[in-house]
Amino acid sequence: MPQKKEIQDKLKKANAETGDKIKVESKNVKREGFLMPHHQFSDEDIITIKLDNGYNIGLKVDKDTKITLLDKHKKKVNKPKEIPFDKNKKNVSLIGTGGTIACYVDYRTGAVHPASSAKELAFSVPEVFDVCNVKAQVAYQILSENIDIKHWQILSKKIADELNNGAVGVIVPHGTDTMGYTGAALSFMIKDLSGPVVLVGSQRSSDRPSSDAALNLIAAANIASKSDIGEIVVTMHSDISDTKIMIHRGTKVRKFHTSRRDAFKTVNDLPLGFVENNKIELNSKYRKKTKGKVRVDSKMEPDVSMIYYYPGMKAEDIPEKKGVVIIGTGLGHVSEKLIPRIKKLVDKGTIIVMTSQCFFGRVDMSVYSTGRDLIKAGIIPCLDMLPETAYVKLMWALGHSSNRDEVKKIMNTNIAGEISDRTKSKAFL
Amino acid sequence: MPQKKEIQDKLKKANAETGDKIKVESKNVKREGFLMPHHQFSDEDIITIKLDNGYNIGLKVDKDTKITLLDKHKKKVNKPKEIPFDKNKKNVSLIGTGGTIACYVDYRTGAVHPASSAKELAFSVPEVFDVCNVKAQVAYQILSENIDIKHWQILSKKIADELNNGAVGVIVPHGTDTMGYTGAALSFMIKDLSGPVVLVGSQRSSDRPSSDAALNLIAAANIASKSDIGEIVVTMHSDISDTKIMIHRGTKVRKFHTSRRDAFKTVNDLPLGFVENNKIELNSKYRKKTKGKVRVDSKMEPDVSMIYYYPGMKAEDIPEKKGVVIIGTGLGHVSEKLIPRIKKLVDKGTIIVMTSQCFFGRVDMSVYSTGRDLIKAGIIPCLDMLPETAYVKLMWALGHSSNRDEVKKIMNTNIAGEISDRTKSKAFL
Numbered sequence: 093m094p095q096k097k098e099i100q101d102k103l104k105k106a107n108a109e110t111g112d113k114i115k116v117e118s119k120n121v122k123r124e125g126f127l128m129p130h131h132q133f134s135d136e137d138i139i140t141i142k143l144d145n146g147y148n149i150g151l152k153v154d155k156d157t158k159i160t161l162l163d164k165h166k167k168k169v170n171k172p173k174e175i176p177f178d179k180n181k182k183n184v185s186l187i188g189t190g191g192t193i194a195c196y197v198d199y200r201t202g203a204v205h206p207a208s209s210a211k212e213l214a215f216s217v218p219e220v221f222d223v224c225n226v227k228a229q230v231a232y233q234i235l236s237e238n239i240d241i242k243h244w245q246i247l248s249k250k251i252a253d254e255l256n257n258g259a260v261g262v263i264v265p266h267g268t269d270t271m272g273y274t275g276a277a278l279s280f281m282i283k284d285l286s287g288p289v290v291l292v293g294s295q296r297s298s299d300r301p302s303s304d305a306a307l308n309l310i311a312a313a314n315i316a317s318k319s320d321i322g323e324i325v326v327t328m329h330s331d332i333s334d335t336k337i338m339i340h341r342g343t344k345v346r347k348f349h350t351s352r353r354d355a356f357k358t359v360n361d362l363p364l365g366f367v368e369n370n371k372i373e374l375n376s377k378y379r380k381k382t383k384g385k386v387r388v389d390s391k392m393e394p395d396v397s398m399i400y401y402y403p404g405m406k407a408e409d410i411p412e413k414k415g416v417v418i419i420g421t422g423l424g425h426v427s428e429k430l431i432p433r434i435k436k437l438v439d440k441g442t443i444i445v446m447t448s449q450c451f452f453g454r455v456d457m458s459v460y461s462t463g464r465d466l467i468k469a470g471i472i473p474c475l476d477m478l479p480e481t482a483y484v485k486l487m488w489a490l491g492h493s494s495n496r497d498e499v500k501k502i503m504n505t506n507i508a509g510e511i512s513d514r515t516k517s518k519a520f521l
Numbered sequence: 522m523p524q525k526k527e528i529q530d531k532l533k534k535a536n537a538e539t540g541d542k543i544k545v546e547s548k549n550v551k552r553e554g555f556l557m558p559h560h561q562f563s564d565e566d567i568i569t570i571k572l573d574n575g576y577n578i579g580l581k582v583d584k585d586t587k588i589t590l591l592d593k594h595k596k597k598v599n600k601p602k603e604i605p606f607d608k609n610k611k612n613v614s615l616i617g618t619g620g621t622i623a624c625y626v627d628y629r630t631g632a633v634h635p636a637s638s639a640k641e642l643a644f645s646v647p648e649v650f651d652v653c654n655v656k657a658q659v660a661y662q663i664l665s666e667n668i669d670i671k672h673w674q675i676l677s678k679k680i681a682d683e684l685n686n687g688a689v690g691v692i693v694p695h696g697t698d699t700m701g702y703t704g705a706a707l708s709f710m711i712k713d714l715s716g717p718v719v720l721v722g723s724q725r726s727s728d729r730p731s732s733d734a735a736l737n738l739i740a741a742a743n744i745a746s747k748s749d750i751g752e753i754v755v756t757m758h759s760d761i762s763d764t765k766i767m768i769h770r771g772t773k774v775r776k777f778h779t780s781r782r783d784a785f786k787t788v789n790d791l792p793l794g795f796v797e798n799n800k801i802e803l804n805s806k807y808r809k810k811t812k813g814k815v816r817v818d819s820k821m822e823p824d825v826s827m828i829y830y831y832p833g834m835k836a837e838d839i840p841e842k843k844g845v846v847i848i849g850t851g852l853g854h855v856s857e858k859l860i861p862r863i864k865k866l867v868d869k870g871t872i873i874v875m876t877s878q879c880f881f882g883r884v885d886m887s888v889y890s891t892g893r894d895l896i897k898a899g900i901i902p903c904l905d906m907l908p909e910t911a912y913v914k915l916m917w918a919l920g921h922s923s924n925r926d927e928v929k930k931i932m933n934t935n936i937a938g939e940i941s942d943r944t945k946s947k948a949f950l
Binding site: 349401403405422426448455461 | 669776830849
């Protein structure tokens, strides 16, 4: 909702405009920061300031709140002259794809719009310049729910090009809706990584109080420029404390909350590590970057569906495609009524694989008769793979072979950390 | 795998047979309990005993382990004479449906088979007799992945009959695969509950070490006989400590792990309460039982599908049915390419509703353009409802009306606790 007139008057009286450094003093709180534009989703009695750590907070303003102007337009980030370059810092490439995180706040008008140029993208969170040098480009500008195979193929090529041309790491700001899918897709498509590739999103755009954009991007910059990871990772808030950013493996992560900043969780494994106060802590299990040339192998078969089983599903609800991922119940089940349909499709050449709508834990189709019958019908169990990862992997596998035994072998081989051993799949919420 | 010969010899030497009370003494452990049959999934060096609290544990046996016979066949639960009756105890009905929990261990042969008679069902966990009187019946005997609308209709009628004929509560042992769906279905189908209806499952059958069957059933018996809840609830382990059993609302719970005993979690709310040491703790928000007659209103439209969105989904992947539940990304999105198909189906009369594959949090289709366009196309957002609950509710709503406005009104009305307010939907893992 719009900001209260009384607050607007207070700001006017202090001669404080958007972008100015101000001090806000209330009974219990005293904070300094850059005045941010008022957001339509913010309450009417709030002003938003950006703290020195790059984080936006909303402060309640009442009649006793004092606002003081400290510095006029010091942070004119909307009129950047040039992206800074520091020869003592590492060179990281930033590849924009769209999404909430790549939204650019116009400090004059308060309007939020997607970063459409490389410069706008780079300046969407200028705090990153403190960590590394940034070479920015916009690959495409879409809401992430619109992402498709061709976007992954474009992106994988661009990432490889950047790494093969001197970047020590790559940051990919990405919409959170399908960031898990993209994490998995890039993990299968890009081989022999010579540096970290960090997907990073935000749940709240950078003009909103409690935006997570800056902190997530700063963590991404740290990982991309300073770590020796040779994997596709996803970095988002670990919890709501706004200090700790989790590093998730691209094949083992999904979004579990529609709006919380800590929505992303690693499934069936421990996260690869975390970033706190610009320090990276990693466990020992990640794949290290290599020295050779980064390769791209991005062929995918698009004729694949993913089916979420529910009681009452009918035979015709399982389509005839080159590949089908079933998200079954429990250890990997569907109604026994569907088994003849599955057998028929398998016999006609459809590769059907099984995952679980539990998400956590392992598919095990040897325990109950339904599982055993499904195996007999020709279903391939996907161990502890996420359904989303299994879907992406099946498209990739079918892009490389249409031979059943070969596809089965690919699905059961751990290519990018998507399959964990039994101990790890005990990891739970 | 089969039990080691050395262990079998040790047991033979001690004259200990399945069902006998024994003492097992190793270097660090000394336990007493009833010897259970060896399970094919147990390790070869394990013996399983049932403790006095009804819980099965597996004990490692090495060459120094001492086994002593304490009592011969005291617990001959496989040859029950009569189900005990104590006039000082409350009368609870037990309605069997199949599933791991209703498996009956033959103490002579060690075989596990589904309880097929009322008596076998009642004696599948005889510890329940300590809590209440039990009147048992077997409604059907299926693996829960095979459950369908007609099973919910049969069950709802039987539950109402029992409550209307003197039972203070009803226990429904149920397979865990679809227990969440059944919880939701019964919640919409049964009205004016005069007592608690407790769905209870187990992740490991009662012949296995660390079976959760007994503890879950004892908790269910406590809730059914002693609480004033007038809702359908699900009770399963709260964690892996084997002391605390969580009480989940039937419309707000789903299975999040393929094998862990604490697989069930309440989503977008706090659980209704828990049972610990035979004591029930409830928070204040549950619906209390009423005094009148329990009614059944179980009409459902079966022509409904549930679709899990994934990048690359094609228009034809959304079927033409009376109702479709979409499990979209994030706040409730699908690719903009699908919007014309959705609009066309809506115009032809399909009711399409939106939920989120995040599971936690709230669908909000006003934040991004995709959401707003989907609303314009005629999609009905399902607030913070679970996809599984929305699926069951849409079948129920369409069973009562085919008028779009009426169905929309039903979907947006909180009938059985399936919709929470915004505060509650902040509850997360």
